[in-house]
Amino acid sequence: MAMTKTEMVYFQLLEKIKKGDVRPGSRLVIAQIAREFNVSEIPVREVIQRLAQEGFLTLTPHAAPTVKSLSPDEVRQIFEIRSSLEPLAARLAVDHISNAHIKKLELIVDESKGVCEEEDYKGYLQMNTYFHKSLYQYCNNEMLIKMINEITDLSSRYPNYYQNKETMQLSIKEHEDILNALKKRDADLIEQITRKHLLKVIPRLTRIVEEMSV
Numbered sequence: 001m002a003m004t005k006t007e008m009v010y011f012q013l014l015e016k017i018k019k020g021d022v023r024p025g026s027r028l029v030i031a032q033i034a035r036e037f038n039v040s041e042i043p044v045r046e047v048i049q050r051l052a053q054e055g056f057l058t059l060t061p062h063a064a065p066t067v068k069s070l071s072p073d074e075v076r077q078i079f080e081i082r083s084s085l086e087p088l089a090a091r092l093a094v095d096h097i098s099n100a101h102i103k104k105l106e107l108i109v110d111e112s113k114g115v116c117e118e119e120d121y122k123g124y125l126q127m128n129t130y131f132h133k134s135l136y137q138y139c140n141n142e143m144l145i146k147m148i149n150e151i152t153d154l155s156s157r158y159p160n161y162y163q164n165k166e167t168m169q170l171s172i173k174e175h176e177d178i179l180n181a182l183k184k185r186d187a188d189l190i191e192q193i194t195r196k197h198l199l200k201v202i203p204r205l206t207r208i209v210e211e212m213s214v
Contacts (some may be wrong), residue, residue, distance in 0.1 A: 024069035
């Protein structure tokens, strides 16, 4: 069954919000969205109301709807879920990843060091995501990968954790620790390191979110 115009606008606009193509705080212009999707303003208004009810948009009288940022508590919840799913994926990858693939992960880490030296915070965030996804793809569990991708898609709705060189350097060191555990084929160790790597983000990132909401 073909999607209605309202459904088409809903799913595509939601995807833009989840992927960060439309950033938190951005104002949505209904007429502009209608032109972009080649529809009238009526389905766009319906979609705006639905996204607001689902918590993705904030509606204010006499003002354009805005993309809502995640709250500090929502950030905490996301990372608590990630700290359960991703260490499992890393653990499972130990039995399936080849030495050649480990070498590819090493190249990603080497490239991320250059990004760090350039103090390219957005670039490092992308490298960090690339490293983790490149590792988890070898977990031999498609359902787990799907769940991880769905929860990490929400990361586009909170600020970049990497806001200084020291934070990037520490992340790189932890990625090297993950690689060493992989080379040893130590499933317990890689699971432990990955969980710690994720959980330590919570206090600092929730503080950043709180500061931005003041």
